[in-house]
Amino acid sequence: MRAADRVGNLLHRRWMAFDALAKIGAVSLFLLRLLGQCIPCLARPWLVVQQIYNAGARSLVIIMLSGLFVGMVLGLQGYDLLQRFGSESAVGVVAALGLIKELGPVLTALLFAGRAGTSLCSEIGLMAATDQLAAMEMMAVDPVRHVVAPRFLGGIIAVPLLAAIFNCIGIFGAQLIGVTMMGIQPGTFWSQMQNAVQTRDVNEGLIKSVAFGAACSLLAVYEGYHAEPTAEGVGLATTRTVVSSAVLVLLLDYILTAAFL
Amino acid sequence: MIDDNAVVTVRDVHYAIGTHVIFKGLNVQMRRGAITAVMGPSGTGKTTLLRLIMGQVVAQRGAVRVFGKNVARLKRRELYQLRQRVGLLFQSGALLTDLSVFENVAFPLREHAHLPEPVLRELVLMKLQAVGLRGAAGMMPAELSGGMARRVALARAIVMDPEVLIYDEPFVGLDPISMGVIVRLIQSLNRLLGITTIVVSHDVREIGAIADYSYLLSEGEVVAEGTPAELNAERKGVVRQFMSGTPDGPVPFHYPARDYFEQLLERPDA
Numbered sequence: 001m002r003a004a005d006r007v008g009n010l011l012h013r014r015w016m017a018f019d020a021l022a023k024i025g026a027v028s029l030f031l032l033r034l035l036g037q038c039i040p041c042l043a044r045p046w047l048v049v050q051q052i053y054n055a056g057a058r059s060l061v062i063i064m065l066s067g068l069f070v071g072m073v074l075g076l077q078g079y080d081l082l083q084r085f086g087s088e089s090a091v092g093v094v095a096a097l098g099l100i101k102e103l104g105p106v107l108t109a110l111l112f113a114g115r116a117g118t119s120l121c122s123e124i125g126l127m128a129a130t131d132q133l134a135a136m137e138m139m140a141v142d143p144v145r146h147v148v149a150p151r152f153l154g155g156i157i158a159v160p161l162l163a164a165i166f167n168c169i170g171i172f173g174a175q176l177i178g179v180t181m182m183g184i185q186p187g188t189f190w191s192q193m194q195n196a197v198q199t200r201d202v203n204e205g206l207i208k209s210v211a212f213g214a215a216c217s218l219l220a221v222y223e224g225y226h227a228e229p230t231a232e233g234v235g236l237a238t239t240r241t242v243v244s245s246a247v248l249v250l251l252l253d254y255i256l257t258a259a260f261l
Numbered sequence: 262m263i264d265d266n267a268v269v270t271v272r273d274v275h276y277a278i279g280t281h282v283i284f285k286g287l288n289v290q291m292r293r294g295a296i297t298a299v300m301g302p303s304g305t306g307k308t309t310l311l312r313l314i315m316g317q318v319v320a321q322r323g324a325v326r327v328f329g330k331n332v333a334r335l336k337r338r339e340l341y342q343l344r345q346r347v348g349l350l351f352q353s354g355a356l357l358t359d360l361s362v363f364e365n366v367a368f369p370l371r372e373h374a375h376l377p378e379p380v381l382r383e384l385v386l387m388k389l390q391a392v393g394l395r396g397a398a399g400m401m402p403a404e405l406s407g408g409m410a411r412r413v414a415l416a417r418a419i420v421m422d423p424e425v426l427i428y429d430e431p432f433v434g435l436d437p438i439s440m441g442v443i444v445r446l447i448q449s450l451n452r453l454l455g456i457t458t459i460v461v462s463h464d465v466r467e468i469g470a471i472a473d474y475s476y477l478l479s480e481g482e483v484v485a486e487g488t489p490a491e492l493n494a495e496r497k498g499v500v501r502q503f504m505s506g507t508p509d510g511p512v513p514f515h516y517p518a519r520d521y522f523e524q525l526l527e528r529p530d531a
Contacts, residue, residue: 127358135355138315139369139417140341146372 030222033144034152041149051154055116055217056161062115063108067166070107071173074098078174079182089184092193095174099167100197100205106253108163109212113245116158117220120151121241124224125234133225148221155217156210163209204260211252216245266293268425268457269314274323276309283309284320285481291425296451296458298468298489301478302503307461308352310478311429314459315349316340327425345373348418348456352430354410356402356417362389363398366417373421388416392446408439415446425457426450432464440464444471465504469493477503 041047078094124147127133133143171193178184220241227237269291276284283306291297299307312318313325316332325332327343335343356365366385370376376384389395392412402410411431418426428447432440448471451458462468468475469489477485477492477500485492485500493504501507508514518524 130358131351131353131355132357134317135349135351135357135414137317138344138347138349138351139372139421140344141369141372142341 026226027218027222030225031218034149034218034221037142037145037149038153041145041153044146044150047146047150048153048157051150052158052161055112055120055151055154056158059112059115059158059162060165062111063162063166064169066107066111067104067169068173070103070166071095071099071170071175072177074103074170075174075177075182079178079184088178088182089188090192090196091174091178091182091184092171092189093196095178096167096171096193096197097201099170099174100201101208102205102253102257104163104167104170105159105205105209105212106249108166108209109159109216109249110246112155112159112162112213113216113220113242113249116155117216117241117245118238120155120217120220121224121227122234122238124148124151124221125227125229125237128225128227129229129234144225148225152214152217152221155220156213159213159216160206160209163205167205200260204256208253208256211256212249215248215252219245219248267291268293268328269459270324270326271310271313272324272326274313274320274325276306276313276318276320282481287323287478287482289476289483291457291459292474293457294451294455295473296447296460296471298472298475299459299461299478300463300465300468300475300503302463305478306481307463307478308429311349311427311459311461314427315344315347345369345421346424348421348423348426350411350414350418350426350428350431352433354402354407354414356405356410356414358402360402361398362394362400362402362405362413365402365413366420369417369421384420385416388420389413391419391450392416393442406439408435408442411435411439411443412446415443415450419450419454419456422454423456425459427459427461429461430463431460432462432467440467447471465506479503 074095075091078091078098079088082088082090082094124133127143127147133147136143136146175186175189179186179189223237223241223244224234227233267290269289271287271289274284274287276282276287287310289299289310299310301307309318313320314327314332316325316327316335319333328346330339330343332340332343356362357368360368363385366388367381370381370384374381386395386398389398392415394409394412394416397405397409397413402413405413431443431447435443444467447458447460450456451471460468460472469492472489475486475489475492476483479499485495485497487495492500495501495504
């Protein structure tokens with residue numbers, strides 16, 4: 001009996017591994033189909049613009065608020081830590097580099113997955129459940145070109161923009177703590193930051209946020225497009241979107257950071 | 262019987278989803294310019310038949326031909342070209358919820374026709390006028406009643422002037438007035454524009470009034486076919502039960518189950 005259980009467990013694990021592989025394969029195939037439709041979908045640029053507005057502009061408040069608090073925390077922690085070494089004037093550098101290289105892209109992507117990814121997924125899932133995607137197919141309009149590709153492109157464009165805004169507000173938050181509250185000289189704060197932050201740091205953050213934007217949008221549209229057309233199915237797909245986006249963003253972050261060092 | 266005038270021919274089609282057999286040797290054909298009804302109890306695969314005709318699913322055996330072309334062999338581009346000649350009215354209407362009524366009807370034109378805006382506007386208003394909803398052009402789908410949504414979907418289905426129009430359960434959930442309106446629209450579109458019409462429905466009375474030819478499907482095959490009068494005169498048990506709406510008969514009221522008393526008397530944990 002125990003041996004049978006062990007075999008069962010092993011098989012079950014094998015199956016889970018197969019499932020995961022099959023899913024990676026399915027997402028890759030979907031990505032290829034999606035990429036094939038990205039250029040044709042640009043024939044109707046306003047569809048993409050509308051999605052940048054939906055995914056990007058509507059996420060602005062949460063991004064700005066989070067950026068402000070993250071920047072303020074960085075200011076406080078940075079000040080507390082740096083004053084032990086007598087270099088509290090470097091708070092600006094710590095905050096700016098931390099935000100531009102890491103926290104900006106990663107937190108923006110995680111917030112984007114929670115705010116816009118879920119709505120992309122459930123919107124597409126509900127469109128499928130109410131036969132809207134099938135109706136497009138029947139009208140000889142490819143739903144991947146008309147519905148999915150604009151949302152995917154919108155996400156790729158929106159996330160770097162949101163990350164840039166997150167960084168700016170975050171740096172403002174750090175300045176608020178460092179300069180206004182703790183009394184660091186503004187000139188020192190800004191000039192040290194200016195000297196320390198290089199173009200390659202900004203590029204690293206930019207490339208990361210484009211990659212995260214693509215990953216989050218891809219998973220959201222994939223899960224929505226393949227959601228079971230029921231209330232429960234769409235709900236589960238939305239949950240999967242957030243969970244897998246978060247894991248993929250952190251994994252990609254490690255890979256990209258290692259690649260840039 | 263093979264008719265040269267057939268627009269849609271379904272021959273010896275076998276189709277199953279997993280182990281669930283839906284069609285086992287289905288033979289159906291729809292003639293040009295006629296209203297053909299496909300009837301049958303719920304779950305007999307009427308909607309699946311439409312999906313086969315539209316090339317959304319592919320039969321495991323047999324052939325579905327539309328305008329003489331085997332839909333299973335068509336490439337995506339060819340299938341899309343074929344679909345521009347066929348309009349489909351979904352049971353739910355399937356209007357795009359983020360577009361207004363006007364934009365919903367204009368959608369296929371904007372995608373395929375590249376017309377100047379004034380011409381497009383005129384065409385859309387004409388189609389909306391035909392279904393009696395020109396006044397609702399500015400409304401959003403969420404503001405429409407079920408009957409209105411279906412009429413808008415009908416306007417959208419005819420906006421590309423299709424040669425074939427397929428209705429999936431067009432009468433479900435409609436009040437008698439809306440139902441009458443849809444029946445009249447189906448008939449007038451067929452008679453005035455000569456559109457070959459396929460109606461999938463189980464509303465025997467409404468369909469009987471307008472169909473030129475009917476098929477009755479049950480358990481994966483055609484159990485009866487003919488004009489509405491012929492079907493009404495049919496003596497076969499399943500046909501009689503379906504046409505008269507008797508709850509029990511060859512199609513049983515009960516889903517197959519174990520013996521009732523045996524199940525009641527057994528202990529649940531046994």
